[in-house]
Amino acid sequence: EIVLTQSPDTLSLSPGEGATLFCRASQPVGRNYLAWYQQKPGQAPKLLISGASSRVTGIPDRFDGRGSGTDFTLTISNLEPEDFAVYFCQQYDTSQVTFGQGTKLEIK
């Protein structure tokens, strides 16, 4: 099983600032089979990025995914109030897909 570790657990920032979220895998994620999700309280997760860097249709270009191998990042530039949420990474390179524990992006 590939274990995904996200950091930091919580990130406190102000609207207008930029955020960088990290996701590290316990072994290489092949074919960059890594996705990022956003989850707001009381809602289901929402797919933002797949294939490590491909934004889903309708996701603003301030969301940028990068990385390969074991290290991946999600960068959110110019934070909007609606961006404050919990973010999860997910790998789907193996048949047992796994998620990171999440990073909470909160308003400072």
Next chain:
Amino acid sequence: EVQLLESGGGLVQPGGSLRLSCATSGFTFSTYAMAWVRQAPGKGLECVAWVSHTGSGTEYADSVKGRFTVSRDKSKNTVYLQMNSLRVEDTAVYYCAKSVSPAWVTSLDHWGQGTLLTVSS
């Protein structure tokens, strides 16, 4: 519009059984793999089971292997999760989610609203 609607959650005693259903619409059901993802209160996400587009391929998390069974009925555009020998630690919101790919679960582009399972005596 893609829609996923879970049902069947509730309160069950430890050792009990329950079946969750996920009724789908708005896409060609037989073309995509489907997954069940759970989230314990205040916790992260765990993919507990998935089923391929044909139903012939399945995978389970180690935490539920041998207790849960995922299946799908193309005539009803519905995916199921049969849960047996339930434990307190199975308490969670269970989401049904649609994979982008057919043969196995990849990224999950549509999710239901979730159904709450509480296992308690």
